[in-house]
Amino acid sequence: MNPARTDHRKAIRVVIAEDQGMVLGALAALLEIEGDIAVVAQARTGKEALEAVLGHKPDVFLTDIEMPEMTGLDVAAELKRRRAGTRVIILTTFARAGYLRRALDAGASGYLLKDMRAEELADAVRRVHQGLRVIDPELATEAWGEPDPLTDRERQVLRLAGDGMASGDIADQLSLSEGTVRNYLSEAISKLGAGNRVEAARIARTKGWL
Amino acid sequence: MNPARTDHRKAIRVVIAEDQGMVLGALAALLEIEGDIAVVAQARTGKEALEAVLGHKPDVFLTDIEMPEMTGLDVAAELKRRRAGTRVIILTTFARAGYLRRALDAGASGYLLKDMRAEELADAVRRVHQGLRVIDPELATEAWGEPDPLTDRERQVLRLAGDGMASGDIADQLSLSEGTVRNYLSEAISKLGAGNRVEAARIARTKGWL
DNA sequence: TCTGGCGGATGACATTTGTCACCGCGGCGC
Protein backbone atom coordinates (compact mmCIF):
# COMPACT_ATOMS: atom_id res chain seq x y z
CA MET A 1 0.00 0.00 0.00
CA ASN A 2 2.91 2.34 0.60
CA PRO A 3 4.57 2.71 -2.74
CA ALA A 4 7.76 4.00 -1.23
CA ARG A 5 9.01 3.09 2.23
CA THR A 6 11.40 5.92 1.62
CA ASP A 7 14.00 7.29 3.92
CA HIS A 8 12.10 9.44 6.40
CA ARG A 9 14.25 12.45 5.70
CA LYS A 10 12.80 12.47 2.22
CA ALA A 11 9.18 12.26 3.33
CA ILE A 12 6.70 14.68 1.80
CA ARG A 13 6.25 17.43 4.37
CA VAL A 14 2.64 18.53 4.85
CA VAL A 15 0.82 21.25 6.79
CA ILE A 16 -2.91 20.71 7.40
CA ALA A 17 -5.52 23.37 8.14
CA GLU A 18 -9.10 22.59 9.20
CA ASP A 19 -11.25 24.26 11.81
CA GLN A 20 -12.88 21.17 13.25
CA GLY A 21 -10.34 19.74 15.66
CA MET A 22 -11.64 16.23 15.36
CA VAL A 23 -11.38 16.21 11.59
CA LEU A 24 -8.02 17.92 11.69
CA GLY A 25 -6.54 15.30 13.98
CA ALA A 26 -8.14 12.48 12.07
CA LEU A 27 -6.77 13.64 8.73
CA ALA A 28 -3.34 13.94 10.29
CA ALA A 29 -3.64 10.38 11.56
CA LEU A 30 -4.71 9.25 8.12
CA LEU A 31 -1.67 10.76 6.45
CA GLU A 32 0.78 9.80 9.17
CA ILE A 33 -0.02 6.14 8.52
CA GLU A 34 1.65 6.52 5.15
CA GLY A 35 5.39 5.97 5.46
CA ASP A 36 6.31 8.65 2.96
CA ILE A 37 4.28 11.55 4.33
CA ALA A 38 5.04 13.62 7.42
CA VAL A 39 2.58 16.09 8.93
CA VAL A 40 4.78 18.89 10.22
CA ALA A 41 2.07 21.24 11.52
CA GLN A 42 -1.67 21.51 12.07
CA ALA A 43 -3.69 24.75 12.09
CA ARG A 44 -7.25 25.55 13.09
CA THR A 45 -7.63 29.01 11.59
CA GLY A 46 -6.58 30.65 8.37
CA LYS A 47 -4.09 32.92 10.08
CA GLU A 48 -2.47 30.09 11.99
CA ALA A 49 -2.23 28.18 8.74
CA LEU A 50 -0.55 31.02 6.91
CA GLU A 51 2.06 31.37 9.65
CA ALA A 52 2.63 27.64 9.79
CA VAL A 53 3.21 27.41 6.06
CA LEU A 54 5.53 30.40 5.97
CA GLY A 55 7.42 29.02 8.94
CA HIS A 56 7.73 25.38 7.92
CA LYS A 57 7.84 25.80 4.16
CA PRO A 58 6.25 22.38 3.63
CA ASP A 59 5.98 20.64 0.27
CA VAL A 60 2.20 20.52 0.40
CA PHE A 61 -0.44 22.56 2.21
CA LEU A 62 -3.78 20.80 2.66
CA THR A 63 -6.60 23.12 3.67
CA ASP A 64 -10.31 23.45 4.25
CA ILE A 65 -12.06 26.51 2.82
CA GLU A 66 -14.39 27.75 5.52
CA MET A 67 -12.30 28.66 8.55
CA PRO A 68 -12.23 31.52 11.07
CA GLU A 69 -10.26 34.67 10.32
CA MET A 70 -9.20 33.73 6.77
CA THR A 71 -10.66 31.21 4.36
CA GLY A 72 -8.44 28.58 2.80
CA LEU A 73 -8.86 30.40 -0.49
CA ASP A 74 -7.55 33.61 1.06
CA VAL A 75 -4.54 31.77 2.42
CA ALA A 76 -3.85 30.21 -0.95
CA ALA A 77 -4.04 33.60 -2.63
CA GLU A 78 -1.68 35.11 -0.09
CA LEU A 79 0.81 32.28 -0.56
CA LYS A 80 0.71 32.83 -4.29
CA ARG A 81 1.30 36.55 -3.83
CA ARG A 82 4.32 35.83 -1.66
CA ARG A 83 5.66 33.22 -4.02
CA ALA A 84 5.95 30.64 -1.25
CA GLY A 85 6.96 27.47 -3.05
CA THR A 86 4.37 25.32 -1.28
CA ARG A 87 1.74 23.57 -3.40
CA VAL A 88 -1.84 23.89 -2.19
CA ILE A 89 -4.65 21.35 -2.05
CA ILE A 90 -8.14 22.54 -1.15
CA LEU A 91 -10.21 19.93 0.71
CA THR A 92 -13.81 20.94 1.20
CA THR A 93 -17.38 19.78 1.61
CA PHE A 94 -18.62 21.96 -1.19
CA ALA A 95 -18.82 20.98 -4.83
CA ARG A 96 -19.31 24.55 -5.98
CA ALA A 97 -18.06 25.74 -9.31
CA GLY A 98 -17.41 29.22 -7.93
CA TYR A 99 -15.13 27.85 -5.23
CA LEU A 100 -13.17 25.76 -7.69
CA ARG A 101 -12.65 28.69 -10.00
CA ARG A 102 -11.46 30.88 -7.16
CA ALA A 103 -9.20 28.07 -5.94
CA LEU A 104 -7.53 27.75 -9.29
CA ASP A 105 -7.20 31.51 -9.60
CA ALA A 106 -5.47 31.43 -6.22
CA GLY A 107 -2.96 29.00 -7.64
CA ALA A 108 -4.20 25.82 -5.96
CA SER A 109 -2.92 22.55 -7.41
CA GLY A 110 -5.71 20.40 -6.08
CA TYR A 111 -9.41 20.59 -5.25
CA LEU A 112 -10.84 17.58 -3.46
CA LEU A 113 -14.19 16.87 -1.85
CA LYS A 114 -14.53 15.50 1.63
CA ASP A 115 -16.81 12.79 0.44
CA MET A 116 -14.15 11.14 -1.66
CA ARG A 117 -12.83 7.84 -0.38
CA ALA A 118 -10.23 8.37 2.34
CA GLU A 119 -7.73 6.10 0.58
CA GLU A 120 -7.39 8.58 -2.26
CA LEU A 121 -6.08 11.39 -0.12
CA ALA A 122 -2.51 10.20 0.27
CA ASP A 123 -2.27 9.56 -3.46
CA ALA A 124 -3.53 13.03 -4.20
CA VAL A 125 -0.87 14.48 -1.92
CA ARG A 126 1.80 12.49 -3.76
CA ARG A 127 0.53 13.54 -7.16
CA VAL A 128 0.43 17.20 -6.24
CA HIS A 129 3.90 16.94 -4.74
CA GLN A 130 5.11 15.66 -8.10
CA GLY A 131 3.73 18.76 -9.76
CA LEU A 132 0.51 17.28 -11.05
CA ARG A 133 -2.92 18.80 -10.70
CA VAL A 134 -5.66 16.88 -8.90
CA ILE A 135 -9.22 18.02 -9.39
CA ASP A 136 -12.17 16.00 -8.16
CA PRO A 137 -13.70 14.42 -11.28
CA GLU A 138 -17.22 15.40 -10.31
CA LEU A 139 -16.16 19.04 -10.44
CA ALA A 140 -13.71 18.92 -13.30
CA THR A 141 -16.44 18.29 -15.85
CA GLU A 142 -19.31 20.45 -14.69
CA ALA A 143 -17.01 23.10 -13.33
CA TRP A 144 -16.46 25.47 -16.17
CA GLY A 145 -20.14 26.18 -16.02
CA GLU A 146 -21.75 29.55 -15.60
CA PRO A 147 -19.44 32.38 -14.58
CA ASP A 148 -21.25 34.19 -11.75
CA PRO A 149 -23.58 36.81 -13.16
CA LEU A 150 -23.70 38.88 -9.97
CA THR A 151 -22.11 42.26 -9.43
CA ASP A 152 -20.36 43.05 -6.15
CA ARG A 153 -23.28 45.09 -4.89
CA GLU A 154 -25.75 42.37 -5.74
CA ARG A 155 -23.61 39.89 -3.87
CA GLN A 156 -23.43 42.05 -0.73
CA VAL A 157 -27.12 42.77 -0.73
CA LEU A 158 -28.06 39.19 -1.38
CA ARG A 159 -25.86 37.91 1.42
CA LEU A 160 -27.61 40.10 3.98
CA ALA A 161 -31.08 39.49 2.58
CA GLY A 162 -30.46 35.76 2.77
CA ASP A 163 -29.97 36.08 6.52
CA GLY A 164 -33.37 37.62 6.90
CA MET A 165 -32.41 41.28 7.05
CA ALA A 166 -35.09 43.69 5.79
CA SER A 167 -34.44 46.00 2.85
CA GLY A 168 -34.30 49.07 5.07
CA ASP A 169 -31.70 47.58 7.39
CA ILE A 170 -29.61 46.44 4.46
CA ALA A 171 -29.77 49.96 3.07
CA ASP A 172 -28.55 51.38 6.38
CA GLN A 173 -25.72 48.92 6.64
CA LEU A 174 -24.47 49.60 3.13
CA SER A 175 -25.33 53.30 3.08
CA LEU A 176 -27.68 52.96 0.15
CA SER A 177 -31.31 53.95 -0.21
CA GLU A 178 -33.94 51.35 0.36
CA GLY A 179 -35.16 51.66 -3.20
CA THR A 180 -31.71 50.92 -4.52
CA VAL A 181 -31.44 47.86 -2.36
CA ARG A 182 -34.72 46.64 -3.76
CA ASN A 183 -33.46 47.27 -7.26
CA TYR A 184 -30.33 45.22 -6.72
CA LEU A 185 -32.33 42.46 -5.17
CA SER A 186 -34.74 42.54 -8.08
CA GLU A 187 -31.86 42.32 -10.55
CA ALA A 188 -30.29 39.42 -8.67
CA ILE A 189 -33.60 37.59 -8.47
CA SER A 190 -34.13 37.82 -12.19
CA LYS A 191 -30.53 36.94 -13.06
CA LEU A 192 -30.77 33.81 -10.97
CA GLY A 193 -34.24 32.88 -12.12
CA ALA A 194 -35.51 32.86 -8.56
CA GLY A 195 -38.92 33.81 -7.25
CA ASN A 196 -37.82 35.95 -4.32
CA ARG A 197 -34.76 37.09 -2.40
CA VAL A 198 -34.52 34.03 -0.23
CA GLU A 199 -34.55 31.60 -3.10
CA ALA A 200 -32.05 33.78 -4.93
CA ALA A 201 -29.69 33.70 -1.95
CA ARG A 202 -30.04 29.95 -1.72
CA ILE A 203 -29.24 29.48 -5.39
CA ALA A 204 -26.24 31.79 -5.25
CA ARG A 205 -24.91 29.98 -2.23
CA THR A 206 -25.13 26.54 -3.76
CA LYS A 207 -23.30 27.79 -6.82
CA GLY A 208 -20.52 29.17 -4.65
CA TRP A 209 -21.17 32.77 -5.63
CA LEU A 210 -22.27 33.72 -2.14
CA MET B 1 -1.00 6.97 25.88
CA ASN B 2 -2.73 3.63 25.50
CA PRO B 3 -3.89 2.76 28.97
CA ALA B 4 -4.28 -0.88 28.10
CA ARG B 5 -2.27 -2.70 25.48
CA THR B 6 -4.91 -5.29 25.96
CA ASP B 7 -5.24 -8.58 24.23
CA HIS B 8 -6.66 -7.80 20.81
CA ARG B 9 -9.55 -10.18 21.27
CA LYS B 10 -10.70 -7.88 24.04
CA ALA B 11 -10.48 -4.68 22.05
CA ILE B 12 -13.47 -2.37 22.10
CA ARG B 13 -15.37 -3.09 18.91
CA VAL B 14 -16.65 0.04 17.13
CA VAL B 15 -18.83 0.79 14.10
CA ILE B 16 -18.50 4.27 12.59
CA ALA B 17 -21.08 6.13 10.46
CA GLU B 18 -20.37 9.38 8.65
CA ASP B 19 -21.41 10.47 5.19
CA GLN B 20 -18.22 12.21 4.16
CA GLY B 21 -15.90 9.42 3.06
CA MET B 22 -12.77 11.36 3.83
CA VAL B 23 -13.84 12.07 7.39
CA LEU B 24 -15.10 8.55 7.86
CA GLY B 25 -11.80 7.02 6.84
CA ALA B 26 -9.82 9.53 8.84
CA LEU B 27 -11.79 8.86 12.02
CA ALA B 28 -11.28 5.17 11.52
CA ALA B 29 -7.54 5.75 11.17
CA LEU B 30 -7.57 7.84 14.31
CA LEU B 31 -9.21 5.10 16.36
CA GLU B 32 -7.25 2.24 14.82
CA ILE B 33 -4.06 3.83 16.11
CA GLU B 34 -5.22 3.02 19.62
CA GLY B 35 -4.27 -0.50 20.59
CA ASP B 36 -7.45 -1.23 22.46
CA ILE B 37 -10.00 -0.15 19.86
CA ALA B 38 -10.98 -2.02 16.71
CA VAL B 39 -13.13 -0.51 13.97
CA VAL B 40 -15.20 -3.42 12.71
CA ALA B 41 -17.30 -1.58 10.13
CA GLN B 42 -17.78 1.78 8.46
CA ALA B 43 -21.04 3.12 7.02
CA ARG B 44 -21.86 6.13 4.87
CA THR B 45 -25.63 6.24 5.25
CA GLY B 46 -28.04 5.75 8.11
CA LYS B 47 -29.45 2.56 6.68
CA GLU B 48 -26.03 1.03 6.12
CA ALA B 49 -25.15 1.97 9.65
CA LEU B 50 -28.24 0.31 11.10
CA GLU B 51 -27.50 -2.91 9.26
CA ALA B 52 -23.86 -2.82 10.25
CA VAL B 53 -24.68 -2.39 13.92
CA LEU B 54 -27.33 -5.11 13.90
CA GLY B 55 -24.94 -7.39 12.07
CA HIS B 56 -21.75 -6.80 14.04
CA LYS B 57 -23.24 -6.01 17.44
CA PRO B 58 -20.30 -3.75 18.32
CA ASP B 59 -19.65 -2.35 21.78
CA VAL B 60 -19.88 1.23 20.59
CA PHE B 61 -21.55 2.93 17.63
CA LEU B 62 -20.07 6.30 16.69
CA THR B 63 -22.26 8.30 14.34
CA ASP B 64 -22.78 11.63 12.65
CA ILE B 65 -26.28 13.12 12.67
CA GLU B 66 -26.91 14.40 9.18
CA MET B 67 -26.67 11.50 6.76
CA PRO B 68 -28.63 10.28 3.74
CA GLU B 69 -31.67 8.04 4.21
CA MET B 70 -31.71 8.09 8.02
CA THR B 71 -30.18 10.53 10.45
CA GLY B 72 -27.90 9.30 13.21
CA LEU B 73 -30.64 10.21 15.66
CA ASP B 74 -33.10 8.00 13.80
CA VAL B 75 -30.66 5.11 13.88
CA ALA B 76 -30.10 5.59 17.60
CA ALA B 77 -33.84 5.60 18.22
CA GLU B 78 -34.30 2.44 16.19
CA LEU B 79 -31.49 0.69 18.06
CA LYS B 80 -33.13 1.64 21.33
CA ARG B 81 -36.46 0.30 20.12
CA ARG B 82 -34.85 -2.99 19.18
CA ARG B 83 -32.93 -3.19 22.43
CA ALA B 84 -29.63 -3.72 20.63
CA GLY B 85 -27.04 -3.66 23.40
CA THR B 86 -24.73 -1.26 21.55
CA ARG B 87 -23.95 2.09 23.18
CA VAL B 88 -24.26 5.11 20.94
CA ILE B 89 -22.06 8.21 20.63
CA ILE B 90 -23.28 11.09 18.48
CA LEU B 91 -20.47 13.05 16.82
CA THR B 92 -21.63 16.17 15.06
CA THR B 93 -20.77 19.67 13.95
CA PHE B 94 -23.80 21.16 15.60
CA ALA B 95 -23.94 22.44 19.15
CA ARG B 96 -27.72 22.57 19.17
CA ALA B 97 -29.69 22.03 22.30
CA GLY B 98 -32.53 20.46 20.32
CA TYR B 99 -30.25 17.84 18.84
CA LEU B 100 -28.77 16.96 22.21
CA ARG B 101 -32.20 16.55 23.74
CA ARG B 102 -33.31 14.29 20.91
CA ALA B 103 -30.06 12.34 21.17
CA LEU B 104 -30.57 11.64 24.85
CA ASP B 105 -34.21 10.75 24.24
CA ALA B 106 -32.97 8.26 21.66
CA GLY B 107 -30.81 6.67 24.34
CA ALA B 108 -27.42 7.96 23.23
CA SER B 109 -24.62 7.70 25.78
CA GLY B 110 -22.46 10.42 24.28
CA TYR B 111 -22.77 13.67 22.38
CA LEU B 112 -19.52 15.13 21.08
CA LEU B 113 -18.71 18.02 18.78
CA LYS B 114 -16.39 17.70 15.83
CA ASP B 115 -14.40 20.66 16.97
CA MET B 116 -13.19 18.94 20.10
CA ARG B 117 -9.54 17.95 20.14
CA ALA B 118 -8.99 14.71 18.27
CA GLU B 119 -7.12 13.17 21.18
CA GLU B 120 -10.26 13.13 23.28
CA LEU B 121 -12.20 10.85 20.98
CA ALA B 122 -10.59 7.57 21.96
CA ASP B 123 -11.06 8.40 25.63
CA ALA B 124 -14.70 9.18 25.06
CA VAL B 125 -15.13 5.81 23.37
CA ARG B 126 -13.52 4.07 26.36
CA ARG B 127 -15.65 5.95 28.85
CA VAL B 128 -18.86 5.17 27.05
CA HIS B 129 -17.83 1.55 26.73
CA GLN B 130 -17.50 1.45 30.52
CA GLY B 131 -21.06 2.64 30.84
CA LEU B 132 -20.35 6.30 31.48
CA ARG B 133 -22.05 9.19 29.78
CA VAL B 134 -19.95 11.67 27.79
CA ILE B 135 -21.53 15.00 26.91
CA ASP B 136 -19.56 17.86 25.44
CA PRO B 137 -19.12 20.37 28.27
CA GLU B 138 -20.13 23.31 26.08
CA LEU B 139 -23.50 21.68 25.60
CA ALA B 140 -24.00 20.07 28.98
CA THR B 141 -24.42 23.42 30.70
CA GLU B 142 -26.43 25.49 28.27
CA ALA B 143 -28.34 22.49 27.03
CA TRP B 144 -31.38 22.26 29.21
CA GLY B 145 -32.36 25.64 27.85
CA GLU B 146 -35.58 26.49 26.10
CA PRO B 147 -37.78 23.58 25.09
CA ASP B 148 -38.80 24.28 21.48
CA PRO B 149 -41.95 26.39 21.42
CA LEU B 150 -42.97 25.36 17.91
CA THR B 151 -45.88 23.12 16.99
CA ASP B 152 -45.47 20.52 14.25
CA ARG B 153 -47.27 22.66 11.72
CA GLU B 154 -45.19 25.68 12.50
CA ARG B 155 -42.06 23.61 12.05
CA GLN B 156 -43.15 22.28 8.65
CA VAL B 157 -44.17 25.68 7.39
CA LEU B 158 -41.04 27.35 8.67
CA ARG B 159 -38.80 24.77 7.05
CA LEU B 160 -40.26 25.45 3.62
CA ALA B 161 -40.42 29.21 4.10
CA GLY B 162 -36.76 29.20 5.07
CA ASP B 163 -35.91 27.74 1.68
CA GLY B 164 -37.58 30.64 -0.06
CA MET B 165 -40.90 29.06 -0.90
CA ALA B 166 -43.82 31.53 -1.12
CA SER B 167 -46.84 31.24 1.15
CA GLY B 168 -49.06 30.05 -1.67
CA ASP B 169 -46.70 27.25 -2.67
CA ILE B 170 -46.30 26.16 0.91
CA ALA B 171 -50.08 26.06 1.20
CA ASP B 172 -50.32 23.83 -1.89
CA GLN B 173 -47.64 21.48 -0.67
CA LEU B 174 -49.21 21.04 2.75
CA SER B 175 -52.82 21.23 1.55
CA LEU B 176 -53.60 24.25 3.66
CA SER B 177 -54.98 27.64 2.71
CA GLU B 178 -52.59 30.47 2.15
CA GLY B 179 -54.08 32.45 4.99
CA THR B 180 -53.48 29.60 7.39
CA VAL B 181 -49.89 29.33 6.30
CA ARG B 182 -49.43 33.01 6.98
CA ASN B 183 -51.00 32.57 10.38
CA TYR B 184 -48.60 29.79 11.34
CA LEU B 185 -45.69 31.80 10.07
CA SER B 186 -46.86 34.79 12.04
CA GLU B 187 -47.15 32.69 15.19
CA ALA B 188 -43.69 31.24 14.69
CA ILE B 189 -42.18 34.65 14.04
CA SER B 190 -43.56 36.04 17.25
CA LYS B 191 -42.66 32.97 19.31
CA LEU B 192 -39.07 33.22 18.15
CA GLY B 193 -38.86 36.97 18.47
CA ALA B 194 -37.88 37.32 14.82
CA GLY B 195 -38.66 40.10 12.39
CA ASN B 196 -39.73 37.97 9.46
CA ARG B 197 -39.98 34.37 8.25
CA VAL B 198 -36.38 34.12 7.12
CA GLU B 199 -34.94 35.26 10.40
CA ALA B 200 -37.33 32.97 12.21
CA ALA B 201 -36.15 30.00 10.17
CA ARG B 202 -32.55 30.92 10.85
CA ILE B 203 -33.14 31.12 14.59
CA ALA B 204 -35.02 27.84 14.70
CA ARG B 205 -32.27 26.12 12.77
CA THR B 206 -29.48 27.30 15.03
CA LYS B 207 -31.43 26.11 18.05
CA GLY B 208 -31.82 22.70 16.48
CA TRP B 209 -35.60 22.92 16.24
CA LEU B 210 -35.55 22.95 12.46
C1' DT C 1 -16.66 67.14 -27.32
C1' DC C 2 -20.00 63.75 -27.56
C1' DT C 3 -21.59 59.37 -26.17
C1' DG C 4 -22.41 55.42 -23.63
C1' DG C 5 -22.18 52.86 -19.55
C1' DC C 6 -22.37 52.30 -14.66
C1' DG C 7 -23.65 53.18 -9.91
C1' DG C 8 -27.14 55.06 -7.44
C1' DA C 9 -31.62 57.13 -6.72
C1' DT C 10 -36.91 58.18 -7.33
C1' DG C 11 -41.64 57.30 -7.79
C1' DA C 12 -45.41 54.55 -8.81
C1' DC C 13 -47.57 50.27 -8.80
C1' DA C 14 -48.92 45.31 -8.03
C1' DT C 15 -47.99 41.53 -5.06
C1' DT C 16 -46.60 39.26 -1.04
C1' DT C 17 -46.09 39.24 3.85
C1' DG C 18 -47.28 39.92 8.62
C1' DT C 19 -50.94 40.89 12.01
C1' DC C 20 -55.36 40.50 14.17
C1' DA C 21 -59.91 39.48 15.19
C1' DC C 22 -63.09 36.14 14.64
C1' DC C 23 -65.62 31.66 12.90
C1' DG C 24 -66.46 26.43 12.69
C1' DC C 25 -65.58 21.95 13.97
C1' DG C 26 -64.12 17.89 16.49
C1' DG C 27 -62.34 16.03 20.67
C1' DC C 28 -61.87 15.63 25.60
C1' DG C 29 -62.43 16.47 30.38
C1' DC C 30 -65.82 17.35 33.74
Next chain:
DNA sequence: GCGCCGCGGTGACAAATGTCATCCGCCAGA
Protein backbone atom coordinates in the same frame (compact mmCIF):
# COMPACT_ATOMS: atom_id res chain seq x y z
C1' DG D 1 -74.49 18.29 28.20
C1' DC D 2 -71.22 22.07 28.59
C1' DG D 3 -67.04 24.39 28.04
C1' DC D 4 -62.77 24.78 26.13
C1' DC D 5 -58.83 23.69 23.37
C1' DG D 6 -56.36 22.99 19.06
C1' DC D 7 -56.45 22.97 14.22
C1' DG D 8 -57.81 25.11 10.11
C1' DG D 9 -60.00 28.90 7.88
C1' DT D 10 -61.76 33.96 6.50
C1' DG D 11 -61.44 38.74 5.86
C1' DA D 12 -59.38 42.97 6.25
C1' DC D 13 -55.54 46.03 6.65
C1' DA D 14 -50.74 47.85 7.01
C1' DA D 15 -46.19 47.07 5.84
C1' DA D 16 -42.59 45.00 3.17
C1' DT D 17 -41.21 43.31 -1.26
C1' DG D 18 -40.62 43.01 -6.34
C1' DT D 19 -40.90 45.42 -10.82
C1' DC D 20 -40.36 49.23 -14.12
C1' DA D 21 -39.45 53.39 -16.20
C1' DT D 22 -36.80 57.22 -15.61
C1' DC D 23 -33.28 60.37 -13.96
C1' DC D 24 -28.69 62.19 -12.43
C1' DG D 25 -23.57 62.46 -12.19
C1' DC D 26 -19.42 60.68 -13.50
C1' DC D 27 -15.92 58.87 -16.21
C1' DA D 28 -13.72 56.43 -20.03
C1' DG D 29 -13.25 55.95 -24.98
C1' DA D 30 -13.99 57.54 -29.77
